[in-house]
Amino acid sequence: MTLFDLVPTLGRSHPVALEPGLWPRSARMTDTADLVVGGVSLIALARTRGTPLHVLDLGEVDRRVGLLRAALPEAEIAYACKALLCRGLVRRLDALGCALDVCSGGEAAVAEAAGFPAERMIMHGTAKTTADVGRPVGRIVLDRPDEPLPPARAQRVLLRIAPEVDARTHPKITTGTGAQQFGVPLAEAEDAVGALLARPGAHLVGLHCHLGSQVFAVDAYEEAARRMVRLLGRVRERYGLTLGELDLGGGLGVPYLPGDADFDLAGYARRVLVALAYESGKAGLPRPRLTVEPGRWVVGPAGVALYRVAAVKGRFVVVDGGMSDNPRPALYGARYHARLVGRRSTAVLVAHTVVGRHCEAADVLADVPLPADLRPGDLLAVPVTGAYQLSMASNYNAVGRPPLVAVHDGTHRLLLRRERAADLLRRDVG
Numbered sequence: 027m028t029l030f031d032l033v034p035t036l037g038r039s040h041p042v043a044l045e046p047g048l049w050p051r052s053a054r055m056t057d058t059a060d061l062v063v064g065g066v067s068l069i070a071l072a073r074t075r076g077t078p079l080h081v082l083d084l085g086e087v088d089r090r091v092g093l094l095r096a097a098l099p100e101a102e103i104a105y106a107c108k109a110l111l112c113r114g115l116v117r118r119l120d121a122l123g124c125a126l127d128v129c130s131g132g133e134a135a136v137a138e139a140a141g142f143p144a145e146r147m148i149m150h151g152t153a154k155t156t157a158d159v160g161r162p163v164g165r166i167v168l169d170r171p172d173e174p175l176p177p178a179r180a181q182r183v184l185l186r187i188a189p190e191v192d193a194r195t196h197p198k199i200t201t202g203t204g205a206q207q208f209g210v211p212l213a214e215a216e217d218a219v220g221a222l223l224a225r226p227g228a229h230l231v232g233l234h235c236h237l238g239s240q241v242f243a244v245d246a247y248e249e250a251a252r253r254m255v256r257l258l259g260r261v262r263e264r265y266g267l268t269l270g271e272l273d274l275g276g277g278l279g280v281p282y283l284p285g286d287a288d289f290d291l292a293g294y295a296r297r298v299l300v301a302l303a304y305e306s307g308k309a310g311l312p313r314p315r316l317t318v319e320p321g322r323w324v325v326g327p328a329g330v331a332l333y334r335v336a337a338v339k340g341r342f343v344v345v346d347g348g349m350s351d352n353p354r355p356a357l358y359g360a361r362y363h364a365r366l367v368g369r370r371s372t373a374v375l376v377a378h379t380v381v382g383r384h385c386e387a388a389d390v391l392a393d394v395p396l397p398a399d400l401r402p403g404d405l406l407a408v409p410v411t412g413a414y415q416l417s418m419a420s421n422y423n424a425v426g427r428p429p430l431v432a433v434h435d436g437t438h439r440l441l442l443r444r445e446r447a448a449d450l451l452r453r454d455v456g
């Protein structure tokens with residue numbers, strides 16, 4: 027077997043069409059090799075805004091929230107803003123009627139600054155401080171019954187349970203198995219509910235679970251839904267209390283590479299809704315109100331990043347960004363797709379490794395076939411960059427974090443500007 031058999035695109039020239047399933051629905055390649063997203067030329071944007079550049083297609087965000095709504099018409103959709111957070115995005119999600127998951131007082135502060143109603147915020151976290159919970163939010167998801175609560179307020183809370191369902195995702199982003207630090211183990215759940223009911227200031231309204239991230243196993247969600255409704259039944263038996271809310275968390279996966287499977291949204295919705303109806307019927311409970319908390323699924327595929335090639339060293343392509351604007355490869359061994367844009371090449375495709383600018387061997391973005399005539403100054407476009415990149419970005423090597431530009435209907439707007447040395451110096455007060 028040769029490398030050409032393993033990677034069928036090798037040896038051919040650069041395809042004109044965009045790889046299906048990876049780019050925003052609005053994306054297209056023009057005859058002049060421009061990449062147009064949301065009706066905006068990304069080549070022109072890269073020229074005016076510089077690189078690395080992160081682009082967010084707001085129309086794609088709308089479309090994806092619409093797909094979730096259609097699949098789960100009665101569910102509350104709480105966008106998990108740790109995936110990507112800025113005021114422009116928050117305002118959009120507010121207009122779409124989403125709720126918002128925040129994981130810290132800082133995230134709540136950004137959402138509040140965008141005018142997002144506190145009532146529709148849900149606060150998470152494994153180590154919330156009194157400062158975190160001091161910000162008004164509609165609901166707090168307690169990781170354990172004795173977590174801090176806001177003073178002198180009847181705060182609506184949910185209790186996070188580890189349903190002990192293995193979502194079969196990457197071990198570093200699995201959270202629902204009970205062998206981990208998140209939530210109350212299923213076996214201790216009823217006692218924990220009792221402890222919480224005895225706490226003044228806590229108004230328990232429901233239960234929560236979250237299986238992990240980048241999950242494709244829709245049967246795991248079904249099993250979690252079953253276990254959680256059965257637990258609601260046991261809570262009612264023991265305490266005579268009917269909890270009205272069930273939050274099944276997020277974690278819906280997205281494809282990153284050509285040929286990756288897509289998340290079975292219809293199958294997920296069907297299995298979860300059937301499980302809720304069946305189990306609540308069996309337990310004689312009213313069907314709980316469902317909340318889902320997708321982050322990655324909403325914004326990941328709405329993002330495209332542009333990098334400029336700094337050097338080509340044999341099979342290595344060095345670009346002007348890397349782990350400071352995308353730590354996922356270094357954290358999880360994640361790999362991305364990339365394609366040449368802005369210039370037509372008829373050269374054959376050869377295997378390349380796209381590496382970042384940082385002094386770390388783990389700073390690898392992509393293992394991908396690229397034209398043999400790739401040269402410094404070329405632009406590479408990377409799809410599915412909307413989630414867990416800018417929100418996890420760092421100032422490593424004192425490289426300023428890149429800007430985020432929203433595109434939609436032929437217009438573009440800067441959401442986050444590029445970080446400058448002056449920004450870094452502002453907090454260096456010594």
Ligand SMILES: *Cc1c(COP(=O)(O)O)cnc(C)c1O
Nearest residue numbers: 106236239276277319320321322
């Ligand atoms: C991270 C997280 C989410 C969102 O996860 P995605 O994989 O981005 O959908 C939702 N709920 C909780 C509690 C989380 O920790």
